[in-house]
Amino acid sequence: MGELRLPLNAICVSPRTNGLVVLSVMVVMFSYCAHGANLLFFSGYGEGSHYLASTAIAEEMCQKGHSATVMVSSPFRYRIAEPHQCLLDKDFKLFKVNKSLDDMVATIREVMRHGYEGTFNQYVLKNGRKLSENVKGDCERIFLDDDLTQSLKSLKIDAVVYDSIFSCGALIAQYLGARVIALSPTMIAPHQARLHGIPTNPSYHPEVFSGLASRMTFSERLWNCLCHFGSYWFQLYTFQNPYDELKLKFNIRPDVSTHDLLASADLWLFASDFAFDFAFPMMPNAVAVGGLCTKPAKPLSQDLEDFVQSSGPHGVIVFSLGTYVTNSIPLEFFRLVTEALTRLPQKVVMQYPGQPPDFLVKLRDQIRTMPWIPQNDLLGHEKTVALVYQGGNNGLHEAVYHGIPLVILPAMADQHDIAVRAKDRGVGESLEIQTLVASELETVIRTVITNTSYTENMKRISAIFHDRPERPVQRAAYWIEHVIKYGGDYMRTSGSYGHLNVFQAYLIDVLVFILVVACTIALSFRYFTKVSLRFLLALSKSRSNKAKEQ
Known part of the structure; x- marks a missing residue:
């Protein structure tokens, strides 16, 4: 799929050939539109949000x-x-790994357990390189x-x-020349953002996982600044540099580093929406598509509908911590949660695997x-009054889509960041899952439900979210089609694709130069002032001595 180009002389033609040219142009354009592009979607192993x-976009395309x-x-x-709505069995490609489903689920649950225990960041810092090496090994496979490639x-x-x-x-894309x-x-x-040439400022743009x-x-700004640069170097060392070996082995752009290869992406889609997220400067190569999985609610099963309707005027609370989190936390936690929920007049629909x-x-x-x-169908039901959940991105946008206030029990990763934004936007509250107390949980849920400001604020954000010319997945599809035709080079700044390192991007080299020049001028001035004073003192002393001799 290339860019459609027409010669200029195809427009300026004689009247006798005009009809033929128009017909030819129509045939070319019809052929261009009729043959769709070939896209490959790679979301890692194929699990979770x-x-x-990724599949939501694949279905749309x-x-x-x-x-x-x-x-x-x-x-x-x-x-x-x-x-699936459109995808067929033949549209899937399997790649082999040396782990079973049970092994992979066990690894995920271990990570979730550290999240519940409040040691997620320490676990990632300690085991990040090892996990990355395992993923790199699967990538090498x-x-x-040969059959797959x-x-x-x-x-x-x-x-x-x-x-x-x-x-x-990204390596697969370069290998295929796509x-x-x-x-x-x-x-x-x-x-x-820095990787893709988008300006970031630690003074107001909180780093992910910082909870700021x-x-x-x-x-907080000092801590965020440290997190900002620390995250950059941690990502570079842990998740980027290990792939340099693979690039050389399979001759995939050996002329550039993995960092520069990742930075050369034609387009960057990120699952966020400024109706909820904090605002920050953007570049045209980055597009916000938060809410890719959002959609209208479908009717509930008759049994579930009867249960929801039996809640009367009090309504229903949806409680979900996700399958993996639920299976990674002790039973006593659910006993505590149950104690809080039974003190409320609302009925509860709870996800509990097993x-x-x-x-x-x-x-x-x-x-x-x-x-x-x-969950989406429950959140879209008129009886639902609140969502109590762990703070995942998909659940957030489903709540935004349907205008449901939140009570967040964050455990790990960006869940704390979502909790901070919910509180800042006035659409929810959060409690630390590690120190949760039944009475406190009851109070917070009751407050979010009875204080109408939470619902009103969420309804306003929901209205902003819906007041767009297209759905998020349609926005993603449009920009994918655009870069397939025209590429993304014209949308990138000189700060991307490795043209600027950290010192250049933040003008540290310029500031150091200015500081050196200023110090040189100051020291030179001090030196010449000192020499001048010595000369003047010597001259004055000499004249004084001559005056005494006379």
């Missing part, structure tokens, strides 16, 4: 007449059998699989949409537990 966000191929790892092959080459891929957490996707489109399924991280708001005290404990079974008339809940 990362996969859902498929419905627009493009060919969308989705890569998933062999342990998650069940994704192929899931119902993709390029060693030949199959991908035969598709003549025009663009690869890859999850920015998994650098392997456009590179990065998709960040979380709120924008300043260190990622945009208005900061001096100590067999619920006896104390929840006995409360079935007030708390309905389900292994999987239709």
